[in-house]
Amino acid sequence: MSNEAAANGSRPFGVSIPALRDYGIYFALLVLIAFFSISVPEFRTWDNAILILLQVSVIGVIAVGMTFTIITAGIDLSVGSLLALAGILSGQFAQKDPTLLNMILAFAVPIGVGLIGGALNGAIIAGAGVNPLIVTLGTLTAYRGLVVWYRVNPIYDLQPYYRIVGQGTGFGLPIPVLILALVAVAAWIVLSFTRFGRYVYAVGGNREAARAAGINVEFVIFRVYVISGLCVGVAALMFTSRLMAAQAISGQGFELQAIAAAVVGGASLFGGRGKISNTIVGALIMGVLFNGFVMLDVSQPIQQMAVGIIIIVSVWLDGVLRNRRRKRRLRGRWALKGDGTGASSVPELGAGK
């Protein structure tokens, strides 16, 4: 699914607009990596590279699910609270004696909780047609209240076998990194090659047009929230196992980090745009920043300011690139002679009398 624009026009810095939008973040990531590699020698070790992947794995998995909802012009703010709920319930089973049943439940329950939480979100958003921002804001609060009410004290003393998901390795890589890769590839395949993936983009691109094209819009919307919940369930398992503790207060702020990863990666909150690969790059950019700043001993408030600026710049850049297209009416060489008619779906504001 390519997002190329009919750019026969603007070429800032000699790079065409679609290239800038799609690949600009790869370039930004390389610049950051280069910068930190030069500033901190320990940064450019293989171990550190693996560490960065490990540290972005939980947010990365959540961001993959979030990309689906963002493409449909929706959003899922409840991911952090749902993660805590899934984690606590997983921890309860992981604390018990390591019988086969308990072990299976310790791994399966968080995924199930994620699916149910996501389905609840999806049912309300698709069924009642309520704004996703509001619904998931409500479930963010409700799920958090539920988990804190259910179990305020942390669960530790988890059985040693549980460690494997968050702290194990396979093929020389940490398991969470492998899980992130698996989830990302699966999501990419779905979005790029399946009918459902097309429908996700169509619903986000123009909901009424999708409906007129015969797509069951509500069912598509329901499913993307289930997917988001599933990703949260997997992330909860990874997170709890990594920490070897389940806490009711976990996950606060995760929704913003996941949204930031997707948005820095070029997903549009207005819908219809977003790529899994770019979301992963967005998550990596933030992971590299965090890791590099700690190594450079930069204080946390400055870290936060830097990340905030980067998010703002990415969204602004996306808006600028889109406005250039709309206002400047880039045209190909065929019958589109720059007349500016018929191409805009949003009337231009500021048009005088």
Next chain:
Amino acid sequence: MKASHIATLLAAGVVAAIAAPGARADDKLTIGVSYQNLAFPYVAALQKAAQNACKALGVTCIEADAVNDTNKELNNVESMLTKGINCLAFEAASLEASVASINAANKKGVPVVQFNGKAGGGDYVSFVGSAQTDSGAKLGQFLEGLYKKAGKPKLRGIYLRGVAGQVTDIARNDGLKSYLNSAGLGDKIEFVEQYADYDRGKGQAVAESLLTKDKSYDFIVANNDDMILGALQTVNQFGLKIPMAGVDGLPEALAAIKKGQLAATVFQDPEGQGGGGVWGCYLAIKGVKLPKDLLIPFTLVTPDNVDNFVAIADRVYVK
């Protein structure tokens, strides 16, 4: 609060209660208790201790949770005042903004006993809590012991801070640094500091990044147990052995000390603070004159004395 302290207060209280004119045994007193954020396990332990105290005293307690939001805190307190309470046991969520809640109680003439966190203003009868600088000093004590045993001219370690700008974090930092300075170790112990927001996951992530760069730290200390336990995961994963210490005295930390994974923690007494808040209110209602500050000391917990504290922790923490 040590058992002896409680016993003293109890004795004093019982005597005063009997001696107070017009006191009837079936007087139904109501104490309002406001917490800063029950999602924190330590605060939940305070709650358990306070509830135990309410039961023991036979008074009605109504509770409210500020959820770290001073606006909500004020609303809660005003509702409790409207319902009618005889005393307010108050755990301030913030230094400045919580003053409004205390002022509200003052206006209604309801006595206020603060516990654990002290707001920066308003009239209160007594503060039952611990001076957070003391906990920092105890950490300093731990490092002093470490320095003496290590025999090296200089020590270098990681210091995991809490939330930047938060009162307790600043107090613990101040306590730690001034203790070391007065012990003459100010320039002999070097810190690499990072904020980890009191969060276990962030403590783990920060430790990962720092330890990947350099595995030769002499110690890791943190302003709460959650962060040090997160760092402990990393240390174990990397197969290192580094002396580590936190603050709070969570049951998990005590267990880790018993297992030899954690070197020390600074025990904060939820029973003394939470229970003490309710007790203080009860005595204030009965007219007993209380000292303005009832400071409950912190204790440095090491493998030698850890068992004493496990019992207390079990009483108020849920496993």
Next chain:
Amino acid sequence: MAAVLVHPVEAAAPTEERLVSLRGIAMRFGATRAVDGVDLDLDAGEIHGLIGENGAGKSTLMRVLAGFFDDYEGAIFIEGRETDIASPADARREGVALVHQELSLLPEFTVAENIFLGCEPGGVLPGTVSFARMRREAQRALSECGVSVDPAAKVESLSIAERQLVEIVKGVALAPRVLILDEPTSSLTIHEVQELFAILRRLALRGTAIVYISHKLDEIFAITDRVTVLRDGLKVATALTGEWTESTLVRAMVGRHLSALFPHVPSPPGTARLEIRGLMSRGAFGPVSFALRSGEILGLYGIIGAGRSELAMALFGLAPVDGGSILLDGDEALIRSAAAALRAGIAFVPEDRHRMGLAPMLSVSTNMSLSALPLLTTLGFVRRTAEQANVASLQRRLLLRARSPMQEAGSLSGGNQQKVVLGRALMPGPRILILDEPTRGIDVVAKAEVHGVIDSLAREGLCVLLISSEIPEILGMSDRILVMREGLIVGEAARGEATEELLVGLAAGARSVQ
């Protein structure tokens, strides 16, 4: 490019007699020159038609005059005085008003607020707005234009036609010296168009210069005094309206002869494939009954609000029905969703391609294959080669001009966008095609091409229901015409019998003819 000149191009020096003179206006977007050096004069009190193919530069030229761009080349003279119009505020100061083709109203605001957007009448205290005065003056402007819309109504509650009228009133309310109308009648009925013409003539009498951009040649001949033709960003010719004929105009626009605008050759229709019996939807239409035969183009005419689009949506499963039945090839069909309609072989091209037609940021190919995906999927995966083949063949058949099928659909011209929507409807291989205003707002060439496709589809045996408000289109393309009024069918006429007067009369409420 061969120029067809009727009169030599006038390039006299701007004098005070001409209200507006444009000299050497050029406007560039990146590497494309949308307008490439155009001279144009406007006289006070004249209605000046401006026509050209899509992409010829008409809208851009007028937008330069209306202050949309601050980086145009060339000079603008108002009453002989050179002036720089670099912002809408400048244009407003010079008395230039533009009525948009793409509606620029804010849906959440009321009609009055929209009319006075940016120049709200002040209230008692400085900086406040007097809503009462605004409503009064809006009412006055509306009444003067003969538009019966409540100034306090929110724009989102108005129909497209009403919005277009409000848009026009917005331009007129400023009492401008130059009023530019860009495709003002695409959503209006004949009656409303006449009203508009009356307003324009009154304005012209008062000395306003009016520029009338339109694709509709019959309107150009009806209302304008002079016509300028643009092609490829250059002026081809300017001449008095009386000196043009339809074919010379078209040839000037296109540079070549267009054989026919309505290339429909009627063929004997086949069996009835679609039968509607007593179909109704409370408050919208019905009960209506008619049959559609294979190979037949059935025109459906009526004024806006007659219920035609509602009927189309009900046939396609996008709107509920309260009674009646639909029979496909003799069997009753329950069509309760668009997916069900598609499965039954019904296809639909909606009236508003922006709202229900395209997802502008998705590619041409993705948009086109959307309805046909269930047929192009195996085990959940899209068969890309099959999809590409289908897209390519439809692109050829529809004469769709795009640099590549991966191009973003939103960057195409209106005509090509409409072809994408048509392609989307055709890809699943339907047997029944419902078209709702399929050539609205697209240029003459694209219109002819779309008509050609519709004709060939009918010859292949498709049943076509053509809903249109354009008399020439419906008369030229249909084998049979039904007229709807207030939700009911009030008349039917065969190809030879139907005339403009008959259709308009029936739609307006004259005695019904069966």
